[in-house]
Amino acid sequence: MDISVQEGYYYTNEHEWAKIEGGTARIGITDYAQQKLGDITYVEPPEIGKEVEQFEFLTGIESVKAASDIYAPLSGRITAFNDALEQSPELINKSPYEDGWIVEIELSDPKEVKNLMSVKAYKEYAGGLE
Amino acid sequence: MQPIEVRLIPYKRLSGYENMAIDEYLIYLHERTGTPMLRVYGWSRPAISLGRYQRADCLDLEACRRDRIDVVRRITGGGAIFHDDELTYSFVCSDALVGIRDLPIRQSFEKLNSFIIDLYRGFGLRAHFAKDMDKRIGRGPDKSAAFCFSGRQEYDILVNARKMGGNAQRRTRGILFQHGSIPLTITIDSIRKYFRTPIESGEFTSLNHALGRKADYPELALRLADSFKAMMNAELSIDDMGPRDTDAICSIVEKKYIRDRWNLDAGTEDNEITRTKAAQ
Numbered sequence: 125m126d127i128s129v130q131e132g133y134y135y136t137n138e139h140e141w142a143k144i145e146g147g148t149a150r151i152g153i154t155d156y157a158q159q160k161l162g163d164i165t166y167v168e169p170p171e172i173g174k175e176v177e178q179f180e181f182l183t184g185i186e187s188v189k190a191a192s193d194i195y196a197p198l199s200g201r202i203t204a205f206n207d208a209l210e211q212s213p214e215l216i217n218k219s220p221y222e223d224g225w226i227v228e229i230e231l232s233d234p235k236e237v238k239n240l241m242s243v244k245a246y247k248e249y250a251g252g253l254e
Numbered sequence: 255m256q257p258i259e260v261r262l263i264p265y266k267r268l269s270g271y272e273n274m275a276i277d278e279y280l281i282y283l284h285e286r287t288g289t290p291m292l293r294v295y296g297w298s299r300p301a302i303s304l305g306r307y308q309r310a311d312c313l314d315l316e317a318c319r320r321d322r323i324d325v326v327r328r329i330t331g332g333g334a335i336f337h338d339d340e341l342t343y344s345f346v347c348s349d350a351l352v353g354i355r356d357l358p359i360r361q362s363f364e365k366l367n368s369f370i371i372d373l374y375r376g377f378g379l380r381a382h383f384a385k386d387m388d389k390r391i392g393r394g395p396d397k398s399a400a401f402c403f404s405g406r407q408e409y410d411i412l413v414n415a416r417k418m419g420g421n422a423q424r425r426t427r428g429i430l431f432q433h434g435s436i437p438l439t440i441t442i443d444s445i446r447k448y449f450r451t452p453i454e455s456g457e458f459t460s461l462n463h464a465l466g467r468k469a470d471y472p473e474l475a476l477r478l479a480d481s482f483k484a485m486m487n488a489e490l491s492i493d494d495m496g497p498r499d500t501d502a503i504c505s506i507v508e509k510k511y512i513r514d515r516w517n518l519d520a521g522t523e524d525n526e527i528t529r530t531k532a533a534q
Contacts (some may be wrong), residue, residue, distance in 0.1 A: 159358065165307075166408050186307050189305075189331040191305075191329060191330055
């Protein structure tokens with residue numbers, strides 16, 4: 125599987141990414157994850173304001189008659205959901221690192237980033253799964 | 255390769271609420287024990303199950319209420335299924351155990367649905383994956399539909415070129431859960447009145463129709479177990495659930511599966527025991 129990885133992002137072993145700017149992180153799933161899931165038909169809009177914990181359930185996603193979980197790369201409060209996904213969930217397939225972002229989180233503990241993978245580490249990790 | 259050891263939960267006919275609560279409980283049980291489980295079950299009264307995120311407005315809920323058709327939401331994806339004269343199975347295991355951890359979901363259906371193909375072929379039926387048939391007739395790509403049997407995806411199973419039954423998955427933390435239906439009869443006219451979307455009769459079939467005779471449940475359940483053992487390289491040992499399981503399942507039925515909040519409001523979050531550990 126030929127997969128792309130975005131420079132400057134952080135990654136989880138469940139194939140989520142986080143793009144950190146100041147005290148906020150934009151969250152999505154990686155190219156590897158979208159390829160594995162296949163055609164995405166729905167993303168569950170999470171409650172804005174909800175607190176999430178690192179590596180715990182963030183929201184649900186459906187593809188090819190399978191309902192799967194997405195986990196939070198970092199702890200914090202959900203401040204935004206990508207509304208474009210309600211009409212066009214396939215944005216995640218087309219543009220997993222940009223237009224297909226899922227939520228934004230106001231971080232409660234930015235130091236947690238040390239538990240995430242760098243681009244280099246994630247490339248090696250995802251490459252080893254193929 | 256060593257066969258995988260799978261606990262077989264024996265056949266029972268229960269309501270839609272109970273059936274879906276047990277299926278969710280199996281994931282919880284697997285999280286705690288690591289035991290792969292196969293369950294075969296039937297339906298004590300007719301029910302329509304909606305996919306995890308499917309909107310309930312595809313149904314005529316008033317007609318369902320009037321005719322006492324239970325409407326229940328599944329934890330798996332896909333479209334609505336009318337369950338009545340049907341054998342249903344569910345299977346839970348770690349995704350690594352059956353070699354699908356790194357497979358795209360589409361291809362995992364190919365691996366897992368192979369035992370259903372084997373089951374149908376054992377009856378002498380011409381069973382294929384839709385992708386093999388559609389290539390031959392030049393049919394286009396996937397089609398989704400509110401009524402599952404009217405939809406078409408490449409690893410759906412066709413018998414005599416018509417879709418038979420449906421299969422759907424739930425994935426959580428390396429656990430695979432799949433359930434699927436094997437309809438013995440489908441009475442199209444009685445189904446249509448519960449759906450607001452049109453249902454074409456020529457797109458799907460049922461086991462009895464394809465066989466030209468009435469299959470019986472014990473025979474079908476036995477054959478299903480044999481096909482599962484052969485195609486999944488599994489050994490099955492019958493082990494029913496006990497009173498503690500029953501108590502936990504009753505609690506899940508009460509808290510979730512008889513509630514409109516779960517059944518009718520798609521996308522109600524944080525309401526699965528695999529997320530909230532409500533059954534602990």
